[in-house]
Amino acid sequence: MTDQTTLDALRTEVRIWLAANAPKGWRQAEQTHEQFAAAQRDWFLKLVEGGYAIPHWPAEWPGGGRSLAEQKIIYEELAKADTPRLLLSFVSTFHAASTLMECASEEQRARYLPGILKGETWCQGFSEPGAGSDLAALKCRAVRETRADGDVYVVSGQKIWSTMAQYADKCLLLVRTNSDGVKQAGITFLLMDMKAKGVTVRPIQQIQGDEEFCEIFLDDVEVSVADRVGEENKGWAVAQATLSSERGLTLMELSYRMRGALSYVAELIRRHGREADTEVLRQFGVLSARVDSACAIADQFLENRMNGIEGLGDASIVKLTYSRVLREYALLGLKIGGLDEQYRAPITFGDLNTGNWMADYMNSYAWTIAGGSDEVQRNIIAERMLDMPREPKNWVVA
Numbered sequence: 001m002t003d004q005t006t007l008d009a010l011r012t013e014v015r016i017w018l019a020a021n022a023p024k025g026w027r028q029a030e031q032t033h034e035q036f037a038a039a040q041r042d043w044f045l046k047l048v049e050g051g052y053a054i055p056h057w058p059a060e061w062p063g064g065g066r067s068l069a070e071q072k073i074i075y076e077e078l079a080k081a082d083t084p085r086l087l088l089s090f091v092s093t094f095h096a097a098s099t100l101m102e103c104a105s106e107e108q109r110a111r112y113l114p115g116i117l118k119g120e121t122w123c124q125g126f127s128e129p130g131a132g133s134d135l136a137a138l139k140c141r142a143v144r145e146t147r148a149d150g151d152v153y154v155v156s157g158q159k160i161w162s163t164m165a166q167y168a169d170k171c172l173l174l175v176r177t178n179s180d181g182v183k184q185a186g187i188t189f190l191l192m193d194m195k196a197k198g199v200t201v202r203p204i205q206q207i208q209g210d211e212e213f214c215e216i217f218l219d220d221v222e223v224s225v226a227d228r229v230g231e232e233n234k235g236w237a238v239a240q241a242t243l244s245s246e247r248g249l250t251l252m253e254l255s256y257r258m259r260g261a262l263s264y265v266a267e268l269i270r271r272h273g274r275e276a277d278t279e280v281l282r283q284f285g286v287l288s289a290r291v292d293s294a295c296a297i298a299d300q301f302l303e304n305r306m307n308g309i310e311g312l313g314d315a316s317i318v319k320l321t322y323s324r325v326l327r328e329y330a331l332l333g334l335k336i337g338g339l340d341e342q343y344r345a346p347i348t349f350g351d352l353n354t355g356n357w358m359a360d361y362m363n364s365y366a367w368t369i370a371g372g373s374d375e376v377q378r379n380i381i382a383e384r385m386l387d388m389p390r391e392p393k394n395w396v397v398a
């Protein structure tokens with residue numbers, strides 16, 4: 001438990017650091033994809049230097065070992081200072097780091113974790129055109145072959161919806177190494193070099209013009225057996241560690257960023273002269289309470305996880321709550337701001353940093369799908385937490 005004096009001191013320290021170091025005018029400066037990527041890398045490296053990039057990592061890492069209360073302060077202050085979210089590095093610092101720390105060998109941790117702090121970026125290659133909600137149906141095939149300098153897996157297939165893969169150096173890759181028996185039992189988890197021969201990345205253009213995610217085509221790509229996490233055909237359990245981080249840890253950061261950014265909605269209310277509008281104030285009150293409850297749920301998740309008592313479905317509750325509140329946040333901003341504010345939102349949580357309430361609202365729907373759709377999270381809660389009957393296999397909608 002960190003005492004209040006220490007927390008107040010940290011808040012002051014972060015504010016002072018941000019006043020000197022937070023990037024200014026970054027939305028206007030990021031006109032091209034190259035500028036976006038360069039600005040993201042610079043900001044991440046600056047945060048590493050300042051000691052605020054990885055507060056959730058263990059204490060042996062510079063800037064790690066922060067208590068839960070300290071992490072929250074850092075995320076809130078980063079949002080209040082309108083700093084860009086780390087879109088390029090969140091898969092590295094959350095998904096990849098958690099997977100490596102929980103499931104990888106000592107040698108793999110030593111090989112990959114330091115690279116993350118130097119700006120090496122990771123993407124997640126799980127989903128396929130026929131395997132999203134039903135991830136275990138994945139078909140991307142890996143065949144083990146012998147080489148004089150060490151065995152490799154030769155991988156062929158396609159991945160899709162891989163966030164920021166066009167900028168990634170490495171990939172958390174799920175492949176099929178066995179097609180007999182239960183489908184979960186034939187999956188292997190690999191760490192793939194995105195620059196390897198046979199990897200082709202094609203960004204997908206979205207309705208609002210951005211290219212947040214990509215297709216990845218793999219054509220006889222060789223991945224060293226030394227880059228397998230866990231045992232062959234036991235990758236499903238490793239993938240659960242990645243998904244728990246995605247659904248729980250990432251959204252804890254996002255929930256606290258959202259709380260830090262409530263002041264933007266308040267500012268919007270003032271700018272539009274709506275301070276005396278009781279209906280608007282009521283809606284703002286409801287939103288504030290919901291954001292607080294999302295943070296409290298994320299807190300509980302993290303505390304349980306830190307105490308080793310994470311329950312099946314806990315991360316799903318965090319994700320469901322966050323995606324609902326995010327939409328309410330963007331919708332309220334959109335309603336108050338109207339057309340005038342389309343290009344003025346000071347921050348976005350939809351992962352695009354558009355500075356546009358409409359785009360943020362549209363993109364808030366992405367969070368009801370990313371990391372497993374809301375319907376699938378509800379199934380997980382019903383089946384694994386509440387012990388309700390499993391849905392019938394191969395159901396068909398009449």
Ligand SMILES: Cc1cc2nc3c(=O)[nH]c(=O)nc-3n(C[C@H](O)[C@H](O)[C@H](O)COP(=O)(O)OP(=O)(O)OC[C@H]3O[C@@H](n4cnc5c(N)ncnc54)[C@H](O)[C@@H]3O)c2cc1C
Pocket residue numbers: 123124125126127128129130131132133134160161162163212213366367369370371372373374375376379391
């Ligand atoms: C912004 C964003 C970022 C993403 N980033 C990545 C990434 O980096 N790496 C990666 O691997 N993937 C990523 N994804 C993919 C994501 O994990 C999948 O989109 C998601 O799991 C849903 O799979 P699907 O798109 O194939 O939809 P489907 O599985 O085809 O689902 C279609 C619809 O059917 C519903 N449905 C499916 N099964 C059931 C069921 N059993 N009961 C009730 N309803 C059901 C779903 O809820 C959904 O509404 C990302 C997605 C988004 C939106």
